[in-house]
Amino acid sequence: MTIFQFPQDFRWGTATASYQIEGAAQEGGRGVSIWDTFARTPGKVFNGDNGDVACDSYHRYEEDIELMKKLGINTYRFSIAWPRIIPDGDGEINREGLDFYHRFVDKLLEAGIEPFCTLYHWDLPQTLEDIGGWGNRRTVDAFVKYAEVIFKEFSGKINFWLTFNEPWCIAFLSNLLGIHAPGNKDLQTSINVAHGLLVAHGKAVQSFRRLGTTGQIGIAPNVCWAEPYSKSPEDQAACDRSIALNTDWFLDPIYKGAYPQFMVDWFAEAGATVPIQEGDMEIISQPIDLLGINYYTMGINRFNPEAGVLQSEEVDMGLTKTDIGWPVESRGLYEFMHYLQKYGNVDVYITENGACINDDLENGKINDDRRIAYYEQHLAQIHRIINDGINLKGYMAWSLMDNFEWAEGYRMRFGLVHVDYRSLVRTPKESFYWYQNVIKNNWVETRI
Numbered sequence: 491m492t493i494f495q496f497p498q499d500f501r502w503g504t505a506t507a508s509y510q511i512e513g514a515a516q517e518g519g520r521g522v523s524i525w526d527t528f529a530r531t532p533g534k535v536f537n538g539d540n541g542d543v544a545c546d547s548y549h550r551y552e553e554d555i556e557l558m559k560k561l562g563i564n565t566y567r568f569s570i571a572w573p574r575i576i577p578d579g580d581g582e583i584n585r586e587g588l589d590f591y592h593r594f595v596d597k598l599l600e601a602g603i604e605p606f607c608t609l610y611h612w613d614l615p616q617t618l619e620d621i622g623g624w625g626n627r628r629t630v631d632a633f634v635k636y637a638e639v640i641f642k643e644f645s646g647k648i649n650f651w652l653t654f655n656e657p658w659c660i661a662f663l664s665n666l667l668g669i670h671a672p673g674n675k676d677l678q679t680s681i682n683v684a685h686g687l688l689v690a691h692g693k694a695v696q697s698f699r700r701l702g703t704t705g706q707i708g709i710a711p712n713v714c715w716a717e718p719y720s721k722s723p724e725d726q727a728a729c730d731r732s733i734a735l736n737t738d739w740f741l742d743p744i745y746k747g748a749y750p751q752f753m754v755d756w757f758a759e760a761g762a763t764v765p766i767q768e769g770d771m772e773i774i775s776q777p778i779d780l781l782g783i784n785y786y787t788m789g790i791n792r793f794n795p796e797a798g799v800l801q802s803e804e805v806d807m808g809l810t811k812t813d814i815g816w817p818v819e820s821r822g823l824y825e826f827m828h829y830l831q832k833y834g835n836v837d838v839y840i841t842e843n844g845a846c847i848n849d850d851l852e853n854g855k856i857n858d859d860r861r862i863a864y865y866e867q868h869l870a871q872i873h874r875i876i877n878d879g880i881n882l883k884g885y886m887a888w889s890l891m892d893n894f895e896w897a898e899g900y901r902m903r904f905g906l907v908h909v910d911y912r913s914l915v916r917t918p919k920e921s922f923y924w925y926q927n928v929i930k931n932n933w934v935e936t937r938i
């Protein structure tokens with residue numbers, strides 16, 4: 491056994507998102523989001539599941555905060571639903587929505603838990619998608635207006651901010667692959683969305699500074715770490731493209747003020763260009779204070795001209811997989827964090843990491859040993875990363891509780907707490923108690 495001690499000021503937390511846990515979709519003045527529309531489109535979400543009720547956290551947030559206190563976390567990542575704040579996306583402010591989040595944040599602070607707020611976790615007001623979504627500059631300006639409302643309301647209460655969760659998912663999973671809302675399948679559209687959200691990010695950061703909002707602000711890309719199946723240059727290049735589309739496509743504009751040229755050229759070959767307007771790159775590259783990194787898995791990739799726009803396919807190497815089919819390989823997190831150093835030793839928080847393990851209740855317990863093993867391996871890598879001098883400041887497990895896993899509906903369970911979706915009863919899993927002990931001790935005991 492090996493014991494890894496974490497720094498005294500290391501932040502331990504969990505993460506969720508509004509559409510995935512809140513429910514109350516037609517309550518509190520909330521407007522319609524693209525996920526309400528997408529989930530009601532036949533065939534888009536497993537079993538026709540939707541977020542109408544979810545975990546009912548809109549009504550049960552005090553119970554959720556009691557679970558957080560029991561777990562012992564000092565940081566809780568959540569997202570604000572834009573459709574609760576400005577229901578038609580760009581019009582009147584809904585006071586009832588603001589009041590809900592004030593009650594929630596006040597309860598978190600009362601519990602001694604630091605709110606870590608994501609402004610956009612995929613629930614775009616449908617009215618803005620109707621005018622072209624992130625590809626329309628009116629959506630960009632509407633986002634800035636929404637962000638400014640939140641900054642003014644919560645400055646002093648919230649001190650950790652993220653503009654966007656997983657920009658690759660917002661742009662490419664949702665507008666090129668069509669797997670998430672709104673379900674477009676067009677390369678130019680996805681590049682327009684990526685650029686629009688980057689401009690919105692930069693403008694929101696400018697507003698954050700101009701308003702003197704308290705705290706630090708950043709963005710949370712999801713990682714696609716890939717290593718080549720062979721030593722061939724084609725396989726290495728296929729990996730470079732996969733990694734770059736999740737990371738460099740967003741972080742180069744933010745940290746360097748320009749897109750990665752090799753990817754711009756790659757997309758030009760496919761007939762797509764980035765709709766850059768005068769001044770955009772200066773706006774996008776506003777200095778930020780932190781990065782959130784969401785890591786789940788890594789791939790072994792090879793060149794395949796038939797494998798989508800990147801011509802990069804993942805090879806099944808027979809590794810243990812979670813129940814959503816993702817290989818368990820914590821090494822990718824270590825490799826990626828060193829890759830990230832090309833942007834400087836920036837402050838990083840792991841804002842999502844976790845395993846889809848669908849164990850169910852047995853005699854009132856959930857013995858999710860595979861989830862414990864996943865966390866053990868990944869926290870050991872976290873310790874290695876910190877030991878290498880990388881500024882990794884905190885860790886948020888995805889997720890506090892089972893919730894609506896997008897196109898997978900409720901069949902895929904990532905929670906430390908089990909949710910019975912009929913009764914909404916929450917039951918801490920064995921992994922909850924394991925993580926509780928890690929947090930209490932501020933060290934992890936691993937078998938590696």
Ligand SMILES: N=NNCCOCCOc1ccc(-c2cn(C[C@@H]3NC[C@@H](O)[C@H]3O)nn2)cc1
Pocket residue numbers: 507510655656663667669712714784786842888894895896
């Ligand atoms: N890369 N190319 N893929 C080629 C084909 O992919 C098909 C499927 O793709 C994906 C890729 C990534 C995801 C995903 C899900 N989560 C978990 C959520 N994170 C934010 C939070 O809300 C969690 O629920 N993170 N990532 C889903 C599907």
